[in-house]
Amino acid sequence: MNQLKTLTVIGAGGKMGMRISANFQKSDYQVFYCENSPAAQQQVIQQGRELSDADSVVPLSDVVILAVPDIVLGKVSEAVVPQMKPGAVLLTLDPAAAYANLIFQRDDIDYAVAHPCHPSVFLERYTKEEHADAFGGIAAIQHVAAAWEAGSEAQRDELSKVIRVMYGPVEQVHWVTVTQLAYLEPTLVETVACMVGAFMKEALDETVKHSGVPEEAAKAMLYGHIQIALAVAFRATNPFSDACMIAMEYGREKIVKPDWKQIFEQKELDIVIARMLKIDAIRR
Template sequence: MTTVTVVGAGGKMGQRVSNNLATSDFQVLFSENSPQGKELLASQDREVTDAAEAARQSDVVILAVPDVVLGKVSEALVPELKPGAIVLTLDPAAAYANLLLKRDDIEYAVAHPCHPSVFLERTTKEEYADTFGGIAAPQEVVAAFESDNETARKLADDVIRVMYAPVVDVHWVSVKQLAVLEPTLVETVACMVGSLLNEALHETVHTVGVPEPAARAMLLGHVQVALTNTLRGSNPFSDACLIAMDYGRESIVKDDWKKIFDDGELDKVIARMLKIDAVKRDN
């Protein structure tokens, strides 16, 4: 039987992946350091196993811990792994920055959920309520595995499909490509735009004085239209809307904004996220 360990099983992401793995056919071990996390796991009747002990038994070790400590956690656990084991992280930043302790006789994978699409056809209340994914709403996953060990990749794929279930598909890319997707595409751009929309709503209501129900209704409906028109080509924008869009770009967006896709800028934002001086490069 395949043994999978979740390190950080009492944390936010640790809980999400543990909930799915706990009902799987894998033998699952749970590791947690914090008293609060241990208490939570105890309330779920999940026995806590020492991380090093669990690592020695495992075929796959999922490091569900904050990015800023992944380097130290890998230094403690990677030496304990049996040859052929897989280290699976949930974000690409630490792998991209070469912070994970390297061993030639083990494999490394990264897998990040796409979350349920805004265009997902939801047919149940449970799917509608699951905005994050991993409970009821189907989602896709993007993963990186740069070894040519297809047996290990298949095992990683199997674990990924369980821990993020229900999964539509797993898309395999390089670590760098995954880092371009997150943070650059979805955090630097998409999440920032979401925050900007919220700020614009606040200004509309609290500075201009538009009643909040009217402003919120207008914004949320038009967000749907904006996304489907631009990303799916559902309908053309009106000529007047295009003029207003051009004004918005001129007023809000910097001319050189596409520099965020340069390698140096990717290094910069990941170093900032990991709270390190600079991204490490292999010699």
């Protein structure tokens, strides 16, 4: 495969666009930054990046990265994909639109998705910068899950170099299918993990409100037990006590629906992604 040398970031002034552009700016790649919003354009310029016209630079690019919200990916791809040169790669940052078949298609270009895993709760962090980098892409190392089903091993290896810079520092790029990536996000990490995180905050607030426990005491108790709960559940760091197991079972009876695993059925994945993209149904 030819080397990927020239990149274009569409949506360079958005949240993800700014994050990945900061890493590309320090790389050896030739990178063009494109942004339509006047306010976001100023953010790009303030970081010392020169803005380019998409119509001029997309046809020159080996990889075009769409760093735009999921709900507009289809519309943006309709404008961008026809301008891409044959053999180029369209790289999106979330699987939802690709899973829903909303991306404009051409037979002579390639399509890939790459999403950051974010730094692990079990990551050994040695510096203040690593501790401060909860999201990843600055100092704390993370993994990336990516999909390029039509790509060869050599093509994936070459695109991995771009991905490692974009989300760096990166320990490993895990290659999966688009559907598998959609089961990872949203199902595993948003439908379950992020929901549980928000639920724990709600439980903390209710504890303080209902019992009168000082908020700092409740936070100290919860934050420490989040750490140990994850360590025991995922790392088998000593077992939960017998009394804890009884309380956990009571909590499951009161809080968790018996049929909760249906979220892993594809029809349920279709439902949640359609909701996220604000469309009536997934295209097949």
